[in-house]
Amino acid sequence: MNIKSSINSFLTIILSCVFYLMMTSTIKAQVYQQTAQKSDFWQHVRFGGGLGLNFGNNFTNINVAPSAVYQVNEYFAAGIGLSGSYVKQKNYYDSYIYGASIITLFNPLPEIQLSAELEQLRVNNTYTQFNPHIEDDFWNTALFLGAGYRVENFTIGVRYNVLFKESNNVYSEAFLPFVRIYF
The missing domain is CATH 2.40.160.20 (Porin)
Known part of the structure; x- marks a missing residue:
């Protein structure tokens, strides 16, 4: 395994983690917003x-x-x-x-x-x-x-x-x- 493929793998893992954190925080924000709104x-x-x-x-x-x-x-x-x-x-x-x-x-x-x-x-x-x-x-x-x-x-x-x-x-x-x- 060379350095270039190791860096690509590392960046893929980091970007995947960042994407996962962004998605979960967006979903949590949406759930909070929906529960914070008053029911009609x-x-x-x-x-x-x-x-x-x-x-x-x-x-x-x-x-x-x-x-x-x-x-x-x-x-x-x-x-x-x-x-x-x-x-x-x-x-x-x-x-x-x-x-x-x-x-x-x-x-x-x-x-x-x-x-x-x-x-x-x-x-x-x-x-x-x-x-x-x-x-x-x-x-x-x-x-x-x-x-x-x-x-x-x-x-x-x-x-x-x-x-x-x-x-x-x-x-x-x-x-x-x-x-x-x-x-």
Whole structure:
């Protein structure tokens, strides 16, 4: 092996090491830059939900239902919701209902909103007009398909529970009106 080939080999090794160090530092800088940038995930999340209060002659109904959706694009959003309610008719019954739901929203036109919502509720009813009291505890699953008229963040419409059972004592009808607001 002569001196010239040894120098060429040495320079090749040095240049390879320099190239390797430059590439790894460039890749590390890019990874750092990507992780340093803020994710735009939260810019696509919209929050909303419902709040219901109803008081009458020996009757109380309180409902809280927060939800959040991720706006994938101008046509489609998907998200989750929680629901909790307390209903009492004095000397007749007490009801505690709580659960969660998964919702998808589709806007084929800006004014039209179609929705599908799968809801799972735990229902705890106590009928106090009987002695001893009768307790009726069960899970209720609902699948709502809905359509509504939308103006910006506000939608009003009707939804249909395709799994409706009158015997479950959760919803009185399969068709239910809704008002939906997401900010």
